[in-house]
Amino acid sequence: MINTTEQDSHYNHLEQLSVSEILAGINTEDQSVALSVQKALPQIEKLAEAVAQKIQSGGRLFYIGAGTSGRLGVVDASECPPTFGVPFDWVVGIIAGGDSAIRKAVEFAEDDAEQAWKDLQHYNINEKDVVVGIAASGRTPYVVGGLKTANQNGITTGCVVCNAGSAVAAEAKFPVEVVTGPEFVTGSTRMKAGTAQKLVLNMLSTTVMIQLGRVKGNKMVDMQLTNHKLVDRGNRMIMQETGVDETTAAALLNEHGSVRKAVDAYNSKKQQ
Numbered sequence: 001m002i003n004t005t006e007q008d009s010h011y012n013h014l015e016q017l018s019v020s021e022i023l024a025g026i027n028t029e030d031q032s033v034a035l036s037v038q039k040a041l042p043q044i045e046k047l048a049e050a051v052a053q054k055i056q057s058g059g060r061l062f063y064i065g066a067g068t069s070g071r072l073g074v075v076d077a078s079e080c081p082p083t084f085g086v087p088f089d090w091v092v093g094i095i096a097g098g099d100s101a102i103r104k105a106v107e108f109a110e111d112d113a114e115q116a117w118k119d120l121q122h123y124n125i126n127e128k129d130v131v132v133g134i135a136a137s138g139r140t141p142y143v144v145g146g147l148k149t150a151n152q153n154g155i156t157t158g159c160v161v162c163n164a165g166s167a168v169a170a171e172a173k174f175p176v177e178v179v180t181g182p183e184f185v186t187g188s189t190r191m192k193a194g195t196a197q198k199l200v201l202n203m204l205s206t207t208v209m210i211q212l213g214r215v216k217g218n219k220m221v222d223m224q225l226t227n228h229k230l231v232d233r234g235n236r237m238i239m240q241e242t243g244v245d246e247t248t249a250a251a252l253l254n255e256h257g258s259v260r261k262a263v264d265a266y267n268s269k270k271q272q
Helices: 019-030 033-039 041-056 067-084 115-121 141-152 167-171 192-211 228-242 246-256 259-271
Strands: 061-065 091-095 130-135 156-161 174-177
Touching (some): 019 192, 033 041, 033 192, 041 061, 041 130, 041 192, 061 067, 061 115, 061 141, 061 192, 067 091, 067 130, 067 192, 091 115, 115 141, 130 167, 130 192, 141 156, 156 167, 167 174, 228 246, 228 259, 246 259
Parallel strands (some): 061 091, 061 130, 130 156, 156 174
């Protein structure tokens, strides 16, 4: 494995640069991330198809990771229910060190190769599920061990890593390798690698949810109406879909609780 995420930055003497120069350098490096993700699209496609198939068959998607990678998995998982109206346990993010590690780093938590499987056991993981390991370096013991044991138990595995030929990718049945190269600050994989992982997770969960019918046209018709902004958006979606005025749309949304149900009820009544 060539550990490009740990290679020296293309920039030096960062402390001597002006604010403008620092920002320009970071921005230049960030522009390469989307192109790196583009090269991995065939791998992302295979993983997305596998995940959608598993969830359609009653399974769940689990993310496991440590540090920034673990936090990104937790973020993506936590955003699926409000965005797509799915049960909270369809997509689950697990971070090494437990939920407290989301806010404060837990020393050496990522070095325990057995802990990820123990963490997964709390969710009664089984062959219907998918485990996706997230690790910028591709060598995090927590993730390697979790994927290895998942494989031994007949569970479908995938990963998102930022080095080629890694131990994590070797354990994953559906590996996604996005080679982002050296960071602006050497080894700070919360930067380009983290951005790449966030992009891939966005693509993965959104694609899966579309495949599961959780988007209609281009709208989040099953989103949870948890604030006034989303209620207003729901009203506009109903107005656009049915042609009713704002007052009628608001009444439909209030009665049925979701854009999908409101539109379906309106269309059903119209056809009677």
